[in-house]
Amino acid sequence: MxxxxxxxxxxxxxxxxxxxxxxxxxxxxxxxxxxxxxxxxxxxxxxxxxxxxxxxxxxxxRKNELIRPPIANIDQAILIFSSVEPDFSPLLLDRFLVIVESSDIHPIICVTKADLLSENKRLEVNNYLDYYRSIGYEVLLLSSKTDEGIKELYPLLADTTSVFAGQSGVGKSSLINALNPSLQLKTDEISSHLGRGKHTTRHVELIDVCGGLVADTPGFSSLDFTDIEAEDLVHTFPEISNKGEECKFRGCLHVNEPKCAVKHAVENEEISKERYDHYLQFLQEIKERKPRY
Missing domain, CATH: 2.40.50.140 (Nucleic acid-binding proteins)
Structure with missing residues (x-):
């Protein structure tokens, strides 16, 4: 044996x-x-x-597992989002962060295609990214074509098992090729009709990249919160979870409860209103979920 x-x-x-x-x-x-x-x-x-x-x-x-994609014992998730083509989506990023955080997987946010950003668009994207940095996330702005930010990823991948995930067409395979050119993973252009990329990865496989193992996956085929309960959702939003410790009532869901420190922080712009709105949207989804028997 x-x-x-x-x-x-x-x-x-x-x-x-x-x-x-x-x-x-x-x-x-x-x-x-x-x-x-x-x-x-x-x-x-x-x-x-x-x-x-x-x-x-x-x-x-197993220390953790994901069902879609089917993979276990992940140390960190490299969440790949494009800055343009398709445009950066904070709502979709927050959805990914909730799923990753709920599985006790450390997230690293990578925003690609920095070479395509105009000056104004770069400022707009950086404003978003600075907020994520301020609440404790590691965030990189990258370009597979110009190598901007690529070297910053090297030490983050060494001696770890990472899953690369994100919306289709953001350049996951291109990024892995930039990190390890010998792999020559297949990539496809964005479909102009659909405005999104075609899936080029058909199965899950761990490959050697920068001294660690990286899973190039077909992506998350489901972004539903099937295994997350309403009272657990708050813990996947670090800034809401931290501020929630100051709420008057234990178990406060930060919706209609009196003397809610989170709602007060949103009003004072200490917590992003957009992130809070995403939290409320996800909470509603969980509450409306059909019961499982």
């Missing part, structure tokens, strides 16, 4: 990396019986049949 890590899952096979060797494994039949699905990123015990093939016998406990 040997330990390894699943770095690719494809057509029912799990490709396990162990001591620099890749072993193509199948899962034990009992996994299917018990509805257990090995995921890319899983640390596993496997039994090798020979130098190239074997069976995954045991999945070690």
């Amino acid at each position: 040997t330990e390894g890590k699943i770095i690719k899952a494809l057509s029912g096979f799990y490709y396990v990396l162990s001591d620099g060797k890749m072993i193509q494994c199948r899962g034990r039949g009992v996994f299917r019986k018990n509805k257990i699905t090995p995921l890319v990123g899983d640390n596993v015990i496997f039994q090798a049949e020979n130098d190239k093939e074997g069976y995954v016998m045991e999945i070690k406990p």
Whole structure:
């Protein structure tokens, strides 16, 4: 029995990396019986049949997991958003941040296509990014074409397992190619008809980039808050969570409650009204969610 890590899952096979060797494994039949699905990123015990093939016998406990994309044991999420083409979307970024924060994954915000920004647009985007920095997020403005900001990512990726995620067409594969040109991942231009990129990544795979493992994924196919409860949502907005400790009532959801420190902070422009509005929108979505039985 040997330990390894699943770095690719494809057509029912799990490709396990162990001591620099890749072993193509199948899962034990009992996994299917018990509805257990090995995921890319899983640390596993496997039994090798020979130098190239074997069976995954045991999945070690996960520190976290995502369902869509299916991946486990993520240290950080590199959230890729474009500054233009498509335009930067704070609402979509906040949606991603909620999902990542709720899974205890450290987010790093990367905004691409800086080379396409006009002076006025750069100022507008930087105003947004400065707010995210002020509430504790690491934020980088990048260009895969001019290499602006690329080197700042190198030390952040070393010795970690990262997932690259973001809206389609923002240049995820282009960015990974800029970080490791030998990969030559396929990229597609933006569809002018749809205004968004075509998916070029078909499966989840961990690849070696800058001394760490990076998952190039097909992206988040679902951005619903299916596993987040109303009382937990507040903890995915750091500035709201921190200010909420000053509220008069414990369990304050910062909507209609009296003496709410968060609403007071929004009125005083200590908390972004736009971020607060996104919080209220997401809270409503969760409250209107159909119950699961």
